[in-house]
Amino acid sequence: MLEKIIKMTRSEQQGAPRPVMLAIAGDSASGKTTLTKGLVEAVGPERCLSICVDDYHRYDREERRALPFTPLHPDCNYIDIMEQHLQLLALGRPILKPVYDHATGRFTRPQYVEPKEFVIIEGLHPLSTKLTRACFDVTVYLDPPEPIRRGWKVDRDCRKRGYTEAQVLAELERREPESQKFIRPQRRFADIVVRFAPIAGRDEPPGTPLSAELLLRPTIKHPALSSVLTDDHRDAIHLKIMRDQDGTPTDCLHVHGPASQEEARHVEKAIWEELEATHGLPERIGEINPGDRSEPLAITQLILLYHLLQTKTGA
Amino acid sequence: MLEKIIKMTRSEQQGAPRPVMLAIAGDSASGKTTLTKGLVEAVGPERCLSICVDDYHRYDREERRALPFTPLHPDCNYIDIMEQHLQLLALGRPILKPVYDHATGRFTRPQYVEPKEFVIIEGLHPLSTKLTRACFDVTVYLDPPEPIRRGWKVDRDCRKRGYTEAQVLAELERREPESQKFIRPQRRFADIVVRFAPIAGRDEPPGTPLSAELLLRPTIKHPALSSVLTDDHRDAIHLKIMRDQDGTPTDCLHVHGPASQEEARHVEKAIWEELEATHGLPERIGEINPGDRSEPLAITQLILLYHLLQTKTGA
Numbered sequence: 154m155l156e157k158i159i160k161m162t163r164s165e166q167q168g169a170p171r172p173v174m175l176a177i178a179g180d181s182a183s184g185k186t187t188l189t190k191g192l193v194e195a196v197g198p199e200r201c202l203s204i205c206v207d208d209y210h211r212y213d214r215e216e217r218r219a220l221p222f223t224p225l226h227p228d229c230n231y232i233d234i235m236e237q238h239l240q241l242l243a244l245g246r247p248i249l250k251p252v253y254d255h256a257t258g259r260f261t262r263p264q265y266v267e268p269k270e271f272v273i274i275e276g277l278h279p280l281s282t283k284l285t286r287a288c289f290d291v292t293v294y295l296d297p298p299e300p301i302r303r304g305w306k307v308d309r310d311c312r313k314r315g316y317t318e319a320q321v322l323a324e325l326e327r328r329e330p331e332s333q334k335f336i337r338p339q340r341r342f343a344d345i346v347v348r349f350a351p352i353a354g355r356d357e358p359p360g361t362p363l364s365a366e367l368l369l370r371p372t373i374k375h376p377a378l379s380s381v382l383t384d385d386h387r388d389a390i391h392l393k394i395m396r397d398q399d400g401t402p403t404d405c406l407h408v409h410g411p412a413s414q415e416e417a418r419h420v421e422k423a424i425w426e427e428l429e430a431t432h433g434l435p436e437r438i439g440e441i442n443p444g445d446r447s448e449p450l451a452i453t454q455l456i457l458l459y460h461l462l463q464t465k466t467g468a
Numbered sequence: 469m470l471e472k473i474i475k476m477t478r479s480e481q482q483g484a485p486r487p488v489m490l491a492i493a494g495d496s497a498s499g500k501t502t503l504t505k506g507l508v509e510a511v512g513p514e515r516c517l518s519i520c521v522d523d524y525h526r527y528d529r530e531e532r533r534a535l536p537f538t539p540l541h542p543d544c545n546y547i548d549i550m551e552q553h554l555q556l557l558a559l560g561r562p563i564l565k566p567v568y569d570h571a572t573g574r575f576t577r578p579q580y581v582e583p584k585e586f587v588i589i590e591g592l593h594p595l596s597t598k599l600t601r602a603c604f605d606v607t608v609y610l611d612p613p614e615p616i617r618r619g620w621k622v623d624r625d626c627r628k629r630g631y632t633e634a635q636v637l638a639e640l641e642r643r644e645p646e647s648q649k650f651i652r653p654q655r656r657f658a659d660i661v662v663r664f665a666p667i668a669g670r671d672e673p674p675g676t677p678l679s680a681e682l683l684l685r686p687t688i689k690h691p692a693l694s695s696v697l698t699d700d701h702r703d704a705i706h707l708k709i710m711r712d713q714d715g716t717p718t719d720c721l722h723v724h725g726p727a728s729q730e731e732a733r734h735v736e737k738a739i740w741e742e743l744e745a746t747h748g749l750p751e752r753i754g755e756i757n758p759g760d761r762s763e764p765l766a767i768t769q770l771i772l773l774y775h776l777l778q779t780k781t782g783a
Contacts, residue, residue, distance in 0.1 A: 213577070231580060234564045237556065249549045251564055251578050260577035262528070263566050265546060 169245030172202075172268040173464045174288055175457065176343075177275040179295030180336045181328075182306035184349060185275040187441055188295065191454045192273060195435035196461065202269040206276035208251045209235040214258025225277060225331035232282060239279070239288040242268045255314070271461050280339035291373060291460045294343035298350050301363070341399070344373045344460075347453055352410070362410035365449035367456065368397060369404040376459045378406075380423045389416040390452065406456070408449040417448030424455040428462055484560030487517075487583040488779045489603055490772065491658075492590040494610030495651045496643070497621035499664060500590040502756055503610065506769045507588060510750035511776065517584040521591035523566045524550040529573025540592060540646035547597060554594070554603040557583045570629065586776050595654040606688060606775045609658035613665050616678070656714070659688045659775075662768055667725070677725035680764035682771065683712060684719040691774045693721075695738045704731045705767065721771070723764040732763030739770040743777055 175192075177185045186205075193201045209231045210217075210224060222229050231251075238248040247267040254261050280286050280294065297305070303325055310316045316324075340346055346368040351357050369375045382392050389412035397403045425434045439451025490507075492500045501520070508516045524546045525532075525539060537544050546566075553563040562582040569576050595601050595609065612620070618640055625631045631639075655661055661683040666672050684690045697707050704727035712718045740749045754766025 211580070231564060233562060234580070237561065237563075241552065246552065247548055248552075249546060249564075249566055249578075262575035263564075263578050265526070265549070 170270075171243065171245050172270055172272045173461055174239075174243050174290050175271070175273045175461060176279040176285075176289045176292040177273060177295065178277070178280045178293065178336075178339045178343065179275075180277065180302060180332055182309050183295040183297055183302050184305065184347075185295055188293075188347070188450070188454065188457075189273050189275050191435070191438045191440060191450070192457055192461070194437045195454065195458055196271050200269055201271040201273065202266065203273040203275065204250065204266060206235055206239070206274055206279055208253040209238075210251075210253050210260075213253075213260060223328045223331050225328055225335050227278070227281065227335060230278065232278065232285075235278065236282060236284045236288075239274065239285050242266075242272055242274075243288040270465065277336055278339075280342045281335065286342055290464045291345070291457070292343045293345045293347060293457065294340045296340055296346050296348045298348070301350060344370050345457070346370075349447075349449065357411070362447060363449065364410035365406075365408040365453050367406040367408070367453060368395075369406055370397075371404075373460065374463075375404070376424070376427060376456065376463075378424065378427070380427060381420045386416065386420055388412050389420050389448075408452045410447070410449050412448065414448060417452070421448070421451050421455060424452065424459070428455075428459055485585075486558065486560050487585055487587045488776055489554075489558050489605050490586070490588045490776060491594040491600075491604045491607040492588060492610065493592070493595045493608065493651075493654045493658065494590075495617060495647055496592065497624050498610040498612055498617050499620070499662075500610055503608075503662070503765070503769065503772075504588050504590050506750070506753045506755060506765070507772055507776070509752045510769065510773055511586050515584055516586040516588065517581065518588040518590065519565065519581060521550055521554070521589055521594055523568040524553075524593075525566075525568050525575075528568075528575060538643045538646050540643055540650050542593070542596065542650060545593065547593065547600075550593065551597060551599045551603075554589065554600050557581075557587055557589075558603040585780065592651055593654075595657045596650065601657055605779045606660070606772070607658045608660045608662060608772065609655045611655055611661050611663045613663070616665060659685050660772070661685075664762075664764065672726070677762060678764065679725035680721075680723040680768050682721040682723070682768060683710075684721055685712075686719075688775065689778075690719070691739070691742060691771065691778075693739065693742070695742060696735045701731065701735050701738075703727050704735050704763075723767045725762070725764050727763065729763060732767070736763070736766050736770060739767065739774070743770075743774055 177189055179185050189203050193203050207224070211229055211231055212220060217224070217229065220229070224230070234251075238250060241248050245268055247265060249263045250266050252261045252264050253259075274289070278285070279289075280292055286292065303322075306325060307318050307321045310321045311318055348366040348368075349363045350366065351361065352364050378392075381390055388409060390406065390408050393405050393407060394402055395405045421438075422434055438454050439446045439448060441447055441450065492504055494500050504518050508518050522539070526544055526546055527535060532539070532544065535544070539545070549566075553565060556563050560583055562580060564578045565581050567576045567579050568574075589604070593600070594604075595607055601607065618637075621640060622633050622636045625636045626633055663681045663683075664678045665681065666676065667679050693707075696705055703724060705721065705723050708720050708722060709717055710720045736753070737749055753769050754761045754763055756762055756765065
């Protein structure tokens with residue numbers, strides 16, 4: 154009987170086209186949704202599905218009160234079901250995704266989700282197991298310095314989720330041991346580690362736009378970017394070699410936040426043209442909030458777009 | 469990447485023991501839950517999972533009001549997700565099953581379900597597609613005469629679900645075209661068709677226990693029952709050949725409702741012993757409600773137990 158199932162599953166797989174799968178992992182408020190939003194808009198929502206896989210909780214908020222761990226702990230989540238659903242999506246098949254309502258802390262009606270040409274999976278745990286990692290073509294880990302992430306989390310949770318600053322800071326404290334144990338170790342499994350941060354060692358005045366550092370690991374083939382990595386654009390973008398946390402020499406693309414918008418736009422257009430894009434640069438790429446742009450974010454998104462489109466064409 | 473997933477899935481499959489899968493299909497109120505209950509009790513709930521797969525609705529009750537079909541229509545259900553979940557269970561893997569609350573007509577928190585040694589799947593559609601059928605070792609279709617089923621449905625829906633008799637009859641009427649089109653065709657895919665009914669052509673006084681007719685199709689190997697299919701027990705049980713609805717000659721086991729309980733019990737013990745059971749006959753086998761027993765139901769359950777245990781040992 155197993156044979157029958159495998160046979161049928163195989164023939165199904167031949168039918169369903171496989172999507173390009175991109176993981177965007179990172180701790181709470183590390184910028185996953187902002188990064189994803191621009192990518193979906195650039196590819197087109199009709200061709201790109203994005204889902205957040207933080208809804209695979211084993212317990213609702215009420216039940217968690219009696220338990221010693223935070224939602225960051227794998228035992229607090231149905232990691233096996235998340236693995237299963239990622240595999241299904243990677244094979245081009247639909248899932249019935251659990252839905253956790255962050256407003257009430259309870260589970261609601263599950264959602265039928267079908268993969269599209271591109272699937273972006275963002276969340277706390279998408280790179281946490283061997284099996285989940287096997288589902289992705291490209292993997293990203295968002296790694297802002299902790300003080301920056303804390304600021305982002307306080308800002309968002311107070312503005313959008315109705316918490317007080319003291320509550321958010323207490324929650325960050327409570328989660329810290331599990332962040333360290335279960336979230337940050339995923340950094341080592343990403344093809345690209347993205348760090349939005351002030352330039353190290355420089356005393357930038359308040360309000361200076363953050364720069365981006367992209368560790369480009371050799372686990373996938375990165376764009377040559379030959380038209381932008383020239384001396385002309387050195388103030389906006391340059392590639393250097395650095396040592397990764399574990400000492401491995403790694404390519405690091407530095408995108409300079411304080412560069413002029415004109416210069417940044419020039420770089421963006423050049424990358425976009427390398428993608429052999431048939432239409433103009435996507436308008437809302439680099440957008441943090443309506444009216445609030447980051448050129449380093451735009452350039453990061455363009456590099457990820459490169460990977461999505463290159464994987465699609467099999468180049 | 470597909471290769472990586474298949475490789476990992478295979479090694480997972482080697483790890484998880486595969487359960488024996490039994491389908492019990494049939495229309496609403498055809499006796500699926502009653503039949504299942506005795507099987508679970510006989511095998512032991514710690515070794516046997518039973519689930520009803522009627523929760524894969526695409527719409528809740530409110531949404532269905534605006535739609536032209538009943539829950540019997542495949543388009544009203546996520547048949548693809550049901551297929552997927554049956555495959556996963558058949559491979560020994562857990563699922564996150566949707567849960568539809570029949571009291572409110574809405575979806576609630578999904579349920580994490582892990583297969584056990586034996587998995588019994590009951591519902592309206594478990595034999596409706598090639599892929600679902602491929603998931604089962606043994607398949608049963610419950611086929612009571614329509615007047616009997618209607619009586620059961622009126623009785624149950626009025627007593628347990630708070631409907632009036634007129635409401636239930638109207639609903640039966642409304643569902644009839646879809647019953648005919650989508651439920652009854654599953655009869656042809658069952659290894660065993662079970663029909664609880666009065667003896668045909670005989671004018672039995674009211675209150676006479678129903679008999680059972682079991683079509684035993686050659687798609688699986690049936691028990692020889694050599695110790696019970698003798699002239700001694702002919703009043704309680706006998707095997708005959710008949711033509712199936714499509715004319716195919718088929719074995720039909722007739723279990724006589726009006727036989728004495730003593731005789732029926734003797735037959736039950738003999739079948740139970742053929743199973744090489746190490747403990748006594750399960751007490752609640754044949755139970756319809758507490759205090760209300762049917763010997764033909766008990767004998768039907770024993771034959772299904774035979775199949776469960778034989779498949780398990782690979783005999």
